[in-house]
Amino acid sequence: MSEEKSLNFIEEIIEADLASNKYASISTRFPPEPNGYLHIGHSKAICLNFGLAAKYGGTTNLRFDDTNPVTEDTEYVESIKADIKWLGFNWNNELYASDYFDTLYAFALELIEKGLAYVDDSTSEEIAILKGTPTEPGKPSEFRSRSIEENRTLFTEMKNGLYKDGEKVLRAKIDMAHTNMLMRDPIIYRIKHAHHHRTTNKWCIYPMYDFAHGQSDSIEKITHSICTLEFIPHRELYEWFIEKLNIFPSRQYEMARLNMTYTVMSKRKLLQLVNEEFVNGWDDPRMPTISGLRRKGYTPLSIRNFCEKIGVARRENMIDLSLLEFCLREDLNVTAKRVMAVLDPIKLIITNYDAEKSEELIAENGPDETMGNRSIPFSNTLWIEREDFMEVPAKKWFRLAKGSVVRLKNAYIVKCESFEKNDNGDISTIYCTYYPESKSGNDTSGIAVKGTIHWLSAAHAATAEIRLFDRLFKVENPSAEEGDFKSFINPDSLTIISKAYIEPSLTKADLEERFQFIRKGYFCLDKDSTPEKLVFNRTVTLKDTWGKIAD
RNA sequence: UGGGUUAUUGUGUAAAGGUAGCACUACAGAUUUUGAUUCUGUCUGUCUUGGUUCGAAUCCAGGUAACCCAACCA
Numbered sequence: 001m002s003e004e005k006s007l008n009f010i011e012e013i014i015e016a017d018l019a020s021n022k023y024a025s026i027s028t029r030f031p032p033e034p035n036g037y038l039h040i041g042h043s044k045a046i047c048l049n050f051g052l053a054a055k056y057g058g059t060t061n062l063r064f065d066d067t068n069p070v071t072e073d074t075e076y077v078e079s080i081k082a083d084i085k086w087l088g089f090n091w092n093n094e095l096y097a098s099d100y101f102d103t104l105y106a107f108a109l110e111l112i113e114k115g116l117a118y119v120d121d122s123t124s125e126e127i128a129i130l131k132g133t134p135t136e137p138g139k140p141s142e143f144r145s146r147s148i149e150e151n152r153t154l155f156t157e158m159k160n161g162l163y164k165d166g167e168k169v170l171r172a173k174i175d176m177a178h179t180n181m182l183m184r185d186p187i188i189y190r191i192k193h194a195h196h197h198r199t200t201n202k203w204c205i206y207p208m209y210d211f212a213h214g215q216s217d218s219i220e221k222i223t224h225s226i227c228t229l230e231f232i233p234h235r236e237l238y239e240w241f242i243e244k245l246n247i248f249p250s251r252q253y254e255m256a257r258l259n260m261t262y263t264v265m266s267k268r269k270l271l272q273l274v275n276e277e278f279v280n281g282w283d284d285p286r287m288p289t290i291s292g293l294r295r296k297g298y299t300p301l302s303i304r305n306f307c308e309k310i311g312v313a314r315r316e317n318m319i320d321l322s323l324l325e326f327c328l329r330e331d332l333n334v335t336a337k338r339v340m341a342v343l344d345p346i347k348l349i350i351t352n353y354d355a356e357k358s359e360e361l362i363a364e365n366g367p368d369e370t371m372g373n374r375s376i377p378f379s380n381t382l383w384i385e386r387e388d389f390m391e392v393p394a395k396k397w398f399r400l401a402k403g404s405v406v407r408l409k410n411a412y413i414v415k416c417e418s419f420e421k422n423d424n425g426d427i428s429t430i431y432c433t434y435y436p437e438s439k440s441g442n443d444t445s446g447i448a449v450k451g452t453i454h455w456l457s458a459a460h461a462a463t464a465e466i467r468l469f470d471r472l473f474k475v476e477n478p479s480a481e482e483g484d485f486k487s488f489i490n491p492d493s494l495t496i497i498s499k500a501y502i503e504p505s506l507t508k509a510d511l512e513e514r515f516q517f518i519r520k521g522y523f524c525l526d527k528d529s530t531p532e533k534l535v536f537n538r539t540v541t542l543k544d545t546w547g548k549i550a551d
Numbered sequence: 552u553g554g555g556u557u558a559u560u561g562u563g564u565a566a567a568g569g570u571a572g573c574a575c576u577a578c579a580g581a582u583u584u585u586g587a588u589u590c591u592g593u594c595u596g597u598c599u600u601g602g603u604u605c606g607a608a609u610c611c612a613g614g615u616a617a618c619c620c621a622a623c624c625a
Contacts, residue, residue: 006565006573033625068624124623133621135553169623179554181621190623209625232556233620254556256618261562267625309574311564313557316618320562323575333588367588398586407584440584452584519585546586 026058137177297539398451
């Protein structure tokens, strides 16, 4: 008895197409425009397209939709490829819409020969006015009735560089009164004397999205071309070109894009955050980009699981950031090495432990025995977390307070005897006694404690900078709020602890490793680290039940 | 005042005329040398009004709301 997992609507379409022998196998594609970095929203499309092909034994192409030379760059091409690979996917073919410029040009000529395209000399303002509005039909341009010969000549001259940018465009001749604005003689080629990242200066005319995307799908024999909801009106045009050109009938299917709380997802907005230096680049750990998440310490598996859990449907959605964090913790909990670090130190002295002495204690590296053990140094002077001591203990306080006992993780049980304050009234030193027979692993003391806290031997601890990240925005949906989305940026999204104490073993950490700083969260080394100064990023906190009670 | 798309609990997502399920969140409790993990439990939902039917989230009709469409962007 196997529980059958329900299919999403695209899987249902594919299974029906396969069952009816419409296709022998499927082909999908992931078609980014190389004008920015990939973000978590793209990962939904990536996981879907690659996942579908894997599930049904098909292929997936990576196709760069590079039809607008002025916004695109190879920097973006490289980052996109790296991000997809990091997520764990391999494309069957690396392709570019610009590979098809010759074919697309021939398609345009074909439309001209069929009387289905014309060169328009109107300015963009004139074209906009004649286009009408959603509630009023458009009117034909005076150039709409040009002869095939004239159109052929003019278009060839456009291609040959006889005209300046904006002087002429090629339009499909469809229906100026169509209810779908996109069918009112859409522009299919425009003049741009610009350098293209791949074709360099070969072309000065470039096809528009609508004249490139569907045909590219068709050329590659993509069976299921998946895009987001805002492209629904484009489907009619997509099919019109395929029909008039009589080429392979790729089909477009639309799904809802990913929205996430406390996050903005549009490339335009992300670009603003980078350009106006609200963040430190595309891979700032606070960014929802794949590279930002990676740098923050996210794992590919956690993102793939997230994309699996959010599902695929056609209704607008707003996913809780907490679901992404759940997927992250779910993965890290079983893979991250456990270590100790003290972020906000306060000194603890064990008065009955020989000040000259130190010993090595055994600590497990992780929840799984196969992760092994390591040794950690212990001595009479320790760093503990300031928040683990309360002068006046709260109700149900399990940690240190005068007279209370706690276990030092992997070490001994200690009892707080007294504490000292400095001139500011802050607690400066805590004095404890320890129970020698309570050593971790062979505790014969019989003492029961409610709390266990982490610690570091002051003489042995190393130091590091630690960067704590919080959500980038203060409000759930910054894009929907009145006013500039940037005014909702969380001023406390980054907290830098310039000197925290870390376990000596951490000085050998590498960039790929994931750690749980016990009781503090998951952390990883940042690329800014140097041998002299280690930098750790907090990937995500642990769930904090006590923190909620305390509030 | 045009066209298109969508409405299931706080959030996602299932249920193809027959028990409204699952996950996240939240909240309780148990276990715990991480107030983590794990385990158990709780959690006022089918946009609305009619209709068809023995039976409707599902079919029909009318409302309502949200989103998208008037870039030489994708």
